[in-house]
Amino acid sequence: MGNTDYAYPNVDCVHRVAIPPPQPFFKSLKYSLKETFFPDDPFRKFKNQTPSKRFVLGLQYFFPIFEWAPKYTLHFFKSDFIAGITIASLAIPQGISYAKLANLPPILGLYSSFIPPLIYAMMGSSRDLAVGTVAVGSLLMASMLGRVVNFNDNPNLFLHLAFTATFFAGVFQASLGLFRLGFIVDFLSHATIVGFMGGAATVVCLQQLKSILGLDHFTHHADLISVMRSVFTQTHQWRWESAVLGCCFIFFLLVTRYFSKKQPKFFWVSAMAPLTSVILGSLLVYLTHAEKHGVQVIGQLKKGLNPPSMMDLVFVSPYMGTAIKTGLITGIIALAEGIAVGRSFAMFKNYHIDGNKEMIAIGTMNIFGSFTSCYLTTGPFSRSAVNYNAGCKTAASNIVMSIAVMLTLLFLTPLFHFTPLVVLSAIIVSAMLGLIDYQAAIHLWKIDKFDFFVCFSAYVGVVFGSVEIGLVIAVAVSLLRVLLFIARPRTFLLGNIPNSAAYRNVEQYPNANHVPGILILEIDAPIYFANASYLRERITRWIDEEEDRIKATGQTSLQYVIMDMTAVGNIDTSGISMLEEFKKTVERRGLQLVLVNPGSEVMKKLNKSKFIDELGHKWIYLTVEEAVGACNIMLQSYKPNPLKDESEGWNNA
Amino acid sequence: MGNTDYAYPNVDCVHRVAIPPPQPFFKSLKYSLKETFFPDDPFRKFKNQTPSKRFVLGLQYFFPIFEWAPKYTLHFFKSDFIAGITIASLAIPQGISYAKLANLPPILGLYSSFIPPLIYAMMGSSRDLAVGTVAVGSLLMASMLGRVVNFNDNPNLFLHLAFTATFFAGVFQASLGLFRLGFIVDFLSHATIVGFMGGAATVVCLQQLKSILGLDHFTHHADLISVMRSVFTQTHQWRWESAVLGCCFIFFLLVTRYFSKKQPKFFWVSAMAPLTSVILGSLLVYLTHAEKHGVQVIGQLKKGLNPPSMMDLVFVSPYMGTAIKTGLITGIIALAEGIAVGRSFAMFKNYHIDGNKEMIAIGTMNIFGSFTSCYLTTGPFSRSAVNYNAGCKTAASNIVMSIAVMLTLLFLTPLFHFTPLVVLSAIIVSAMLGLIDYQAAIHLWKIDKFDFFVCFSAYVGVVFGSVEIGLVIAVAVSLLRVLLFIARPRTFLLGNIPNSAAYRNVEQYPNANHVPGILILEIDAPIYFANASYLRERITRWIDEEEDRIKATGQTSLQYVIMDMTAVGNIDTSGISMLEEFKKTVERRGLQLVLVNPGSEVMKKLNKSKFIDELGHKWIYLTVEEAVGACNIMLQSYKPNPLKDESEGWNNA
Structure with a gap:
């Protein structure tokens, strides 16, 4: 069932998800460039001013002393x-x-x-x-220039x-x-700076052993091992x-x-x-x-x-x-x-x-x-x-x-x-x-283990390698975190919060109720090339697990897969292909895909790529509540699909 | 007002945002590693099987011919x-x-x-x-090995x-x-592959000019300019x-x-x-x-x-x-x-x-x-x-x-x-x-300009540079997109959809209604080091613009800033510091910060860092509807704060 064309359920409270009007390319480019480079809107003050006032404001901008x-x-x-x-x-x-x-x-x-x-x-x-x-800058200069000139x-x-x-x-x-x-500069996170500064401070202190111990000869390297060897051989x-x-x-x-x-x-x-x-x-x-x-x-x-x-x-x-x-x-x-x-x-x-x-x-x-x-x-x-x-x-x-x-x-x-x-x-x-x-560092460990790891690698990189190595490692690890967030986005099973119209993650709200016959999933990141195939496999696994659970407990068989797209901020062409493939896979298993609340950017692209036409605009709802309501009405009006059991065989083939 | 300690409004329908129970470090580490490396759960079939059956399954896993x-x-x-x-x-x-x-x-x-x-x-x-x-692999091998051995x-x-x-x-x-x-392999996006393959095919065709024109001498370079020069000088x-x-x-x-x-x-x-x-x-x-x-x-x-x-x-x-x-x-x-x-x-x-x-x-x-x-x-x-x-x-x-x-x-x-x-x-x-x-390529241009740009740079890189240069450029540009998504997340102003409890982006839904005295914002990405300061500036700008608008139209003055955190999948320590600073800034302006629906990961970290205690758990709501309801009750019971006007002076100082 599902993919055949039933009449649109006549539910008064249903609101349509809007497709934003197409914007001229240069207008949206200008907007993105503005947000990227002028997020603080520095020209705000200059609006509606006389030229002389503007000159004074400009002077004051570059020379606040005025x-x-x-x-x-x-x-x-x-x-x-x-x-x-x-x-x-x-x-x-x-x-x-x-x-x-x-x-x-x-x-x-x-x-x-x-x-x-x-x-x-x-x-x-x-x-x-x-x-x-500053000490760190001075040390860096000495060590980097010292490599070419004694x-x-x-x-x-x-x-x-x-x-x-x-x-x-x-x-x-x-x-x-x-x-x-x-x-x-923002890419140097707080954790990076804590680790990096700590490491640099350690290295600077180690360098002071030369004059504190009154040594004439000293290693030109700054790492812990070289310095310790230099100190203890003399x-x-x-x-x-x-x-x-x-x-x-x-x-x-x-x-x-x-x-x-x-x-x-x-x-x-x-x-x-x-x-x-x-x-x-x-x-x-x-x-x-x-x-x-x-x-x-x-x-x-x-x-x-x-x-x-x-x-x-x-x-x-x-x-x-x-x-x-x-x-x-x-x-x-x-x-x-x-x-x-x-x-x-x-x-x-x-x-x-x-x-x-x-x-x-x-x-x-x-x-x-x-x-x-x-x-x-x-x-x-x-x-x-x-x-x-x-x-x-x-x-x-x-x-x-x-x-x-x-x-x-x-x-x-x-x-x-x-x-x-x-x-x-x-x-x-x-x-x-x-x-x-x-x-x-202890604070980082308590709150965010990954940030601690970034901090720790910066420290170790600086102390055992060099200041640059520490910096590169810390920035790379920080970026890896961002990439991992995108490459491995989390997906959640949603359930209905009792006495409420809200649907939330069942792990966070163990009292949330499962809706029979409907699998409600939330995706927590934009759907990009880097995660498209992961998401396909992960969502398929959710469906497999749900069907296994249904088989074991003998509940109403699965009919609808609702995907809450609220947190999907953007999608690229790989993501759209994934959705198209996923829709076909889901339909072959006799299920109907339902989308909830795609944002403006996502709606725009789904519309341009004709995905909305393929899926049918009626399968896109504004809220999970309305989607569940509409699905429930249809679940009650139609018997389960006889194709359903066969389709599971296909999946295992 | 706002930051003083009023009695919690007695609204029956208010649901609390759950703080997930703390998980042992190794358990959550194991879970993340599993999701990163085994998202498809390959061991699923092996569960509850006899050793001999497991051996057969293992053999079939590596040799599907069996x-x-x-x-x-x-x-x-x-x-x-x-x-x-x-x-x-x-x-x-x-x-x-x-x-x-x-x-x-x-x-x-x-x-x-x-x-x-x-x-x-x-x-x-x-x-x-x-x-x-394959042609591309053959060409790559010839050009890369050809650099060291003729x-x-x-x-x-x-x-x-x-x-x-x-x-x-x-x-x-x-x-x-x-x-x-x-x-x-997923990091080679569809757009990258289209551009790269097109470029490589162009280069391979150009190489064929040698035997088609029957030339004896030919350039060893593969780029368009060298080949054209070689062809037209002979x-x-x-x-x-x-x-x-x-x-x-x-x-x-x-x-x-x-x-x-x-x-x-x-x-x-x-x-x-x-x-x-x-x-x-x-x-x-x-x-x-x-x-x-x-x-x-x-x-x-x-x-x-x-x-x-x-x-x-x-x-x-x-x-x-x-x-x-x-x-x-x-x-x-x-x-x-x-x-x-x-x-x-x-x-x-x-x-x-x-x-x-x-x-x-x-x-x-x-x-x-x-x-x-x-x-x-x-x-x-x-x-x-x-x-x-x-x-x-x-x-x-x-x-x-x-x-x-x-x-x-x-x-x-x-x-x-x-x-x-x-x-x-x-x-x-x-x-x-x-x-x-x-x-x-035309399809990419129509749907996603950035993907087209990735594809185009891969093509140009391969045709005018070399196959490796094209590949590196395309991957770098693709990653830049992911980083830009995180570095410059979008923020939206939300309004109430008429005849509904839903609050949505007013740009996408121009009929959504503004709620007087309350600014409702949605953040569309995790709050990380890379975007913390951008978000602070951007949200401050939203508040400034809203206050300007209120001044111009003479509406109820702003009292509450509601931040919908549904799409904020994660937060790091830099993000938490940003929230803490932002809370202070907002309070100095006489406003109250209200959070809506932070996810489990975010709640966990906000709780560990004591931010929830600082803000007050009562200022965290499950839905925007409930948050707006509670704010409205308080707006009606209390007069606007006399500090309010002074605070704007501070901001401009």
Whole structure:
């Protein structure tokens, strides 16, 4: 039965499923492109404005300083001044430390805290981001550039490659923003970032064993096994003076951080601790002449502001590939951190951050940075958190920090001559320990095992392989999850919720009632090439199981297969072929296929491909309730089909 | 209002959304693995059987011949005999032609139609597949192996590499089947295959210009531009005798095919045409001695059955990489064709094909083929269609063909001495023209523009780049579509369908009614890291637009945002964070978030992450109808919130 043409049951409450009117191709293309690239509708404000107003709005779009500067008050300045001085006291020792981590001259850390914050203050839309260099970016740069150029043998070339990589990172970041491709950053999921950051922090800490143990020779590899081998084959070279000093400072820094965490009012204790360590360490070395007893110091730091470096960019073929690759990878990692940090604080203060605009700001600041002897900068979490806690109101705190660093560059650099390297390592280690977010990993395990797996593979990839390997593995595993969702969509058996017209998954609602003679299935994903044959097999299995069950219990034999298409967001031509084949298979078994609530996109395609005509529009219902009602009326009016039993034989043949 | 704790409205019809009971980790892991790798439940038959019965079933699983042979009748044999002879008459000339296309000795085409069909007849589960070599596989092998070894300079090494590649293709195919990874083939969508096959057919036709125009020198590249340059720089070398002969035979073959298509009863006319052409062509050359006037002929063919080639496999490092790569790519292409063909005919005759089992059969036949001087075989569409039309009943038609080819190898090879190459080219061209399925491409354009784009890029990639480039582009574009579906899910505004309790997309149902004070949204995809920030921005935009509309029309101000989660199949930790943030944003604007019908997976995770506690279980409803009912009751009991207007100021700040 089923496929013969019965009169349409006369049920008043039946509503038709609408076929949306055909849309011109270019209109729908324009709509999809708009949703893909302009989901936040940035032109909304510009509508119905005069040209001059539009110009002002455009200027304010690219330079938010024109938006907040006119409203700036003395009250804001007080807050920003305190915040700026606080982050400067953190920026100076951190900048020097991270530059050492990147195998670059320490002074670059100060340069990088002078120019880029000024640019960000003009272009950035975050009020809380504090600009500076980051440990992970520095490490990545050292390891990726270190593969083609040894920084000991050829420090100048290494330095110029770092500027070039920074330039490409900036160009890449700004273009992502300009071409509205910011969503690429979204593919680095929270789980990926937790695992990746934890792994990178572990690797950075391991690298610090060199200066903490006072070793002269050290592996150039960053993975756990190489570092451990390097450390434990040189046990006779360990310098206890250096190790004791390092442990003391790490302990001091961790204690101050713990204290500030418990007492948020005293945020400045932990913010000032690095500078205090530097001063204490330098004094200690100066007084005890420890630099002559195996404690390495920074040495001479050049006085003066950033020299121009535009002519130092290297665009020669043997190195350019590496510079571009380094720029791309460090650029995207830096972006991910900067934007995540900006967004988090914006959420706390309830204002909005435009990801694409932020990318343009961060990219421009790196391009200009590469022209003025700076290397890769972004908005590091630790510094921005201090900025936020210190009560910053606008990006002006970055200007204050920048001026403080400028004054340091002009007058105070000689003071860092005796700063021991081990103090810098202690600063790095204490900052990195905060990035190993094991609690987040436990949280992931509790809520979503797959996310934990992504996080874990990123961590293991970074620690045992390299930073890039970890990143690639984590992104691949994350994408695999998306593909698996599509390739293996879930299908559910629906039953009627008692005292209600709703039909729901019987596994979730064990009290839902089975409807005799009717199999109601829900498909939970779009029907695409990747899952079409799986769905055919899975649905056939549902029918087999239902018929087995019916045979065993002797209930009314199966007559209708209702497919709830509510959650089928889209279908492609492979999916339509599958439906056509499935319809034939079902009919050969003497069953009738009924569709419920296909969405507009699905209806449009089913209509174009004539599937609706083949199936009959009367077999498509708006709700499961109406479909079941109509089927029940027909079940009562007609006897079971004699062909039915034979058809099962066909299936087993 | 909203977020304060009102008494739960006393509505009798309200049903709770169930939180599924927690499942042990290993149980759910086992379930997912089963659904991923065993969706067709192959062990179903083995349940509750005695060990001896299980052994028989297992044997029948791997060797379906034990299933059908005992039931074999004389009636079946008559049909299979006719079909077998028909496909043999096609297989012999096609085999020789495709071996030439692969730059292999022509005799290999006959060898490959002798052993592999016998193995497939035992192991294959299709009743209609006719085994043999294929043009695309042959071309791919020639071009990929040709990059490391010139077949003119070193024909033996080239031959041995072809056997090795066939061996690896077989191993790869069989392992895919054994490890239940058959779904990888599903990632080659119908659109990809249409474009890819059309492109490959174009490239193969272009290659035939060499022998049709009688050119001695020809480019080793396969792309359109190289071939056209090669042809048109040698206009003075064109041989008109050859060209005229070629065109005549192409015309003859196309006419017979057209006739058979119009009159399916005379399928044998087009099936016999290639053999007829070979006989006619050979006679013509023999009688006119055209081989002395520039018409190239096959020449000596060795008499006798397949020599063993097991010792010829090359496992030496410089070539093994190429052999493995060639094996992988040709193997997967051959699988895709064989399985698609098997499935299509199984659908016509309504029996079931197990993809993984087919892969084991095709893989084994290639492994044994590589031991017996055969190269890559699969189930070509053209030959299988002839087999089907000739009325084959079981795989025994392959055995008949195999015996016919064996007899040819033993006694008839000298007859092919004078066969002109141009006839073989004509046979290839006429077969290939059938593969350029422009109608399918038009169908794709009409139904699904994106599928057309996939198809088009595969075609262009193959014709202007290479077969591999086309394949990679098409798969990448197909995957991009899946990722875009997740990265940019659609969201809909829902309205009440008049005279019904259903709420549907207002774009699809323009008569659906808006509910004052309540914004009802539907999300059409799982909430994952890749779309979390997009969804936040998009939903915020929906709220902004709704508030703008309300301001403009002066309706009841917005109080509730209902999110229908029916189509949200899953959520990850990034998605949960997004929901948490979104809830806060919504509350700051003085609105209440309401969820409707989250599925079991989503409820489980929302519960574990405490989101349900934060939101309040009372704000989660089973149906949109109940949610709207409850909101309406509260809307009537309470006045609008005075905070409301202020909150909009926050948003714009």
